[in-house]
Amino acid sequence: MRVVSYGIGVIGQKLANHLLEKEGVEIVGAIDINPKIVGKDLGEVLGSKKLGVKISSDVEKVLKESKPDIVAHTTMSYLRQTYDQFEGILKNGVDVVSTCEELSYPYATKEGTEYAKKIDAVAKKGKAAILGTGVNPGFVMDTLPITLTAVCQKVDDIYIARQMDAATRRIPFQTKIGAGLTVEEFNRKIANHEITGHVGLEQSIQMIADTLGWKLDEIRVEKPSPVVLKKDVASEAIKVPKGNNAGSVQYAYGIVGGKKLITMDFKAYIGAPEEFDAVTIKGVPPINQKISPCTHGDYATIAITANMIPHVMNASPGFWTMKDLPVPHATPKNMRLYVK
Amino acid sequence: MRVVSYGIGVIGQKLANHLLEKEGVEIVGAIDINPKIVGKDLGEVLGSKKLGVKISSDVEKVLKESKPDIVAHTTMSYLRQTYDQFEGILKNGVDVVSTCEELSYPYATKEGTEYAKKIDAVAKKGKAAILGTGVNPGFVMDTLPITLTAVCQKVDDIYIARQMDAATRRIPFQTKIGAGLTVEEFNRKIANHEITGHVGLEQSIQMIADTLGWKLDEIRVEKPSPVVLKKDVASEAIKVPKGNNAGSVQYAYGIVGGKKLITMDFKAYIGAPEEFDAVTIKGVPPINQKISPCTHGDYATIAITANMIPHVMNASPGFWTMKDLPVPHATPKNMRLYVK
Numbered sequence: 001m002r003v004v005s006y007g008i009g010v011i012g013q014k015l016a017n018h019l020l021e022k023e024g025v026e027i028v029g030a031i032d033i034n035p036k037i038v039g040k041d042l043g044e045v046l047g048s049k050k051l052g053v054k055i056s057s058d059v060e061k062v063l064k065e066s067k068p069d070i071v072a073h074t075t076m077s078y079l080r081q082t083y084d085q086f087e088g089i090l091k092n093g094v095d096v097v098s099t100c101e102e103l104s105y106p107y108a109t110k111e112g113t114e115y116a117k118k119i120d121a122v123a124k125k126g127k128a129a130i131l132g133t134g135v136n137p138g139f140v141m142d143t144l145p146i147t148l149t150a151v152c153q154k155v156d157d158i159y160i161a162r163q164m165d166a167a168t169r170r171i172p173f174q175t176k177i178g179a180g181l182t183v184e185e186f187n188r189k190i191a192n193h194e195i196t197g198h199v200g201l202e203q204s205i206q207m208i209a210d211t212l213g214w215k216l217d218e219i220r221v222e223k224p225s226p227v228v229l230k231k232d233v234a235s236e237a238i239k240v241p242k243g244n245n246a247g248s249v250q251y252a253y254g255i256v257g258g259k260k261l262i263t264m265d266f267k268a269y270i271g272a273p274e275e276f277d278a279v280t281i282k283g284v285p286p287i288n289q290k291i292s293p294c295t296h297g298d299y300a301t302i303a304i305t306a307n308m309i310p311h312v313m314n315a316s317p318g319f320w321t322m323k324d325l326p327v328p329h330a331t332p333k334n335m336r337l338y339v340k
Numbered sequence: 341m342r343v344v345s346y347g348i349g350v351i352g353q354k355l356a357n358h359l360l361e362k363e364g365v366e367i368v369g370a371i372d373i374n375p376k377i378v379g380k381d382l383g384e385v386l387g388s389k390k391l392g393v394k395i396s397s398d399v400e401k402v403l404k405e406s407k408p409d410i411v412a413h414t415t416m417s418y419l420r421q422t423y424d425q426f427e428g429i430l431k432n433g434v435d436v437v438s439t440c441e442e443l444s445y446p447y448a449t450k451e452g453t454e455y456a457k458k459i460d461a462v463a464k465k466g467k468a469a470i471l472g473t474g475v476n477p478g479f480v481m482d483t484l485p486i487t488l489t490a491v492c493q494k495v496d497d498i499y500i501a502r503q504m505d506a507a508t509r510r511i512p513f514q515t516k517i518g519a520g521l522t523v524e525e526f527n528r529k530i531a532n533h534e535i536t537g538h539v540g541l542e543q544s545i546q547m548i549a550d551t552l553g554w555k556l557d558e559i560r561v562e563k564p565s566p567v568v569l570k571k572d573v574a575s576e577a578i579k580v581p582k583g584n585n586a587g588s589v590q591y592a593y594g595i596v597g598g599k600k601l602i603t604m605d606f607k608a609y610i611g612a613p614e615e616f617d618a619v620t621i622k623g624v625p626p627i628n629q630k631i632s633p634c635t636h637g638d639y640a641t642i643a644i645t646a647n648m649i650p651h652v653m654n655a656s657p658g659f660w661t662m663k664d665l666p667v668p669h670a671t672p673k674n675m676r677l678y679v680k
Contacts, residue, residue: 143487144487151479153358153642213672291629293628300625327666330493
């Protein structure tokens, strides 16, 4: 199985290292625009032995020369940033699995829906398949809750919560949620869009709604709010004095007739007393599900992106979302065995 | 959507009633061999108004006259009992969704594998699709754990537990697990095969192993053991004095090199302090998941059997298992909207 790594950032590197540990997988090309790494050997950047694969910014050349089965794409979150990249891959007839958050379910916005149509058309023309996935969006707040509804005769509403102790995550993540700031600084950064909240809540809501046949009047994504604790907390990198901000909490809703049929409750802060992913379905029968501790974001994103590769390679040409492909699962042995 | 109900027992009746509540579904035929109900109107047996659908034991005639899209099949647990029924439906070119436990994953035994091949061949010849599903086997101890591995880079072993308070279930179920018997009576009924344990553990184990690419040396299904409590317990129907049997506990294992890679821990007894379905995956990352209270068996079986109908109708001809079809989900609105 010949893979090109597109995006050699933190996630791209972890994904490449994971794929290199699999049997039957070869990384035959690497693409990035970062001038600090372009021209270097991928192995060197990954901190392992040289692989004979030079990181290049020339997508066309890499694809033409390396003839990959699939591109593992981990660059940016929004389709306005990634659309041209996808088009460039797909027109070469190469399958794509991507962690681009908006690609996981673009139909939440009009703009995204237009991108999805274009991606589907260019994929079909190039005879390639493309999927957006990840842990969130992609699994814990959409595919998994959707799967849990399979045993429901009737679903009245769904409440999905993810709570993380930011101290256990990467420092850039801790910074991204404003941990350690005063509440004033946090609110200023929210107003400035320096802190933007989680990308994917509206995508997850739309995926659930479409799967259940719910026509939403509105998806309301609230701004992140600060989390102020009554005690000092700290991660290895950041101290949060009592009264300062420890992280953020964000809610989003899928609304029909004024009722919140889908609620997303996303909390990440230093000092969270418990880490969990929880799904509460009111219906027949009701389902109360909890994963505790919560699914570890970085490990899980790498895992599901790699694990979905055979499903994408087996799919017919076009744009696919998690809800339309076969049940996702781990692929611990030779991944080629999963390709039909 | 035209459905024929095949099997008008407890589950068949509940399923028919559920399907009749859906929009866009019509029950156009009913099949059973029970002389007490053959010739009666289905609605009469369901305790509702007459439906103009006579229960018949003539499969061929019902299928030819009613021209269904799919048969909802709920008769028996083993393929040696149900194979001829499936063949009779499939050769008429009609899709099947069935609660037959062994059909959920026949590849656990050599005999089952032979049946699966024959079913696949007759389905393809008749241009029909067939699926075995249900809550267990079919979901809580196989499809759901498989789905949870999607976020794992590596899976070392899986422990799956289901614990039910039998007092909350149907009386035949309480009787089936030997609740209220003395331990001697329980053991005698086990020896006599009057109490047989849960059907489906080996099917669930094989489905997980095949999905993860694990070649098992052995599937070991232990006999059910009695559950003796230190206090009196009771359901509405059955009293269990201290020292008597309150239900049963059963273990099954998928073994490689002497190691139990997959463990099934199935407990059902009157007085269970907690009801849950739990999945514990040792791996990277580890996953500890719990549904509490446990997924209600009867409601859930009805739900998933109905919910899978569109997936079966959309599938290409042949024999399918849950792991190969798209992510399962609830279908709360007009089910026809889900059929491509």
